[in-house]
Amino acid sequence: MSIERAQCGDVEIAFERFGSPLDPTVVLVMGLATQMIAWHDDFCAMIADEGFQVVRFDNRDIGLSTHFDEAGMPDLTPLMSGGLIEEAPYLLADMADDTMALVDALGIARVHVVGASMGGMIAQEVALRHPQRVLSLTSIFSTPGPRIGAPKPEAAAALLSPPATTEEEAGERAVAVYRVIGSPGYPLDEAGLTARARESFRRSNDPAGPMRQLAAIHVSGDRTERLHDLRVPTLVLHGEDDPLVQPEGGRATAEAVPGSRLVTFPGMGHDLPLALWPEIVKEIVAHARAAD
Incomplete structure (x- = not known):
């Protein structure tokens, strides 16, 4: 895939696209300390093959997007x-606005948003x-x-x-x-983890x-009270054996958003195991189609 860049206010966002821009768009948002390549090419292609344009990107302060070096190391x-x-x-909230600024730069009115x-x-x-922009x-x-x-x-350690x-x-890490x-x-x-970690190190x-x-x-802070008022169709996926964000996090998300649906996976931790990709993609695609 070719790296594209969009100027989103003061932040330049590096991103890649899979599938046809004529199809509905799924935006994939990656997690802490993790570059967009953690959304594996094949995982993205599986969603695209179901009739979606897939956009993955580096959040601010990671990968090839803008880094806030002048802010230094925070005291944690x-x-x-x-x-x-x-x-x-x-x-x-600023990172969320980066995401929507990227959507604006792509000229897309409404998108499906998937975050890990x-x-x-x-x-x-x-x-x-x-909310009016999120399908x-x-x-x-x-x-x-x-x-x-x-x-x-x-897990924290x-x-x-x-x-x-x-x-x-x-x-190795x-x-x-x-x-x-x-x-x-x-x-x-x-082998896959090692290769992606080395590539991430080379990228940034x-x-x-x-x-x-x-x-x-x-x-x-906590979004629970605000989520009570959310009316966007919501799917929550969580591993039953996740030690980093324990299952309570997924249950609380689903309980907070009216009408949401919670799907849990036995044996799944804080990653997306290859064997579960078909089931996870099936859930994401079915949810997006139902919302459309």
Whole structure:
């Protein structure tokens, strides 16, 4: 795929497209510290083959999109002791507006928004802030608030393990992290994880960017009350064995949005196992078609 770029206010967003621009559009929003290539090419193609244009992109502060280097490394010390942080250089709302600015740049009126983890939080904000532009919302292993479905200690420790300093370390770190947060009911794709982590390191290595994203998650607070008023068709997908955003996060999201539907997967953790792709894509596509 060829990398395209769009100027979205002060932020340049790098993105890629699959499928025909004449088809309804599904926008895929990725999670914390994770570049758009984590939406695997084949996963994107599976959705596109069902008659959708698929757009994936790098959030601000990750990959090939604008990095907020001038903001430096945030002080996350209070989080380590269960406290609160009060400042961040931007909020999830700003990341949601980046998403919609990209949609504007593409000249698309309304889209289906699918977000995973932090991407699910951003997708929720997109639907809350721009409900008239969102045909459907799919929130995958996410939560309406940072303290709902909070990570198990070992999962939090894995996520905050020291960043890689070489391509080789990046591959090793990814495997080590997903041994903790991945799906216990499915084989871990160590070769694929290693390859994507090394490619991500080559594309952009910026350890401070994900920490600024993490600050945004916590400073943005809880969306539960706002979600009670959301009238966008909503699907919630969650792994029953997710240690990073525990299943409570998915249940709370579904309970907050009137008329939403919750689908859980036994043996699935905080990743998208290859064996579940057909079922996950089937759910996303059926939900989008029903909303259309």
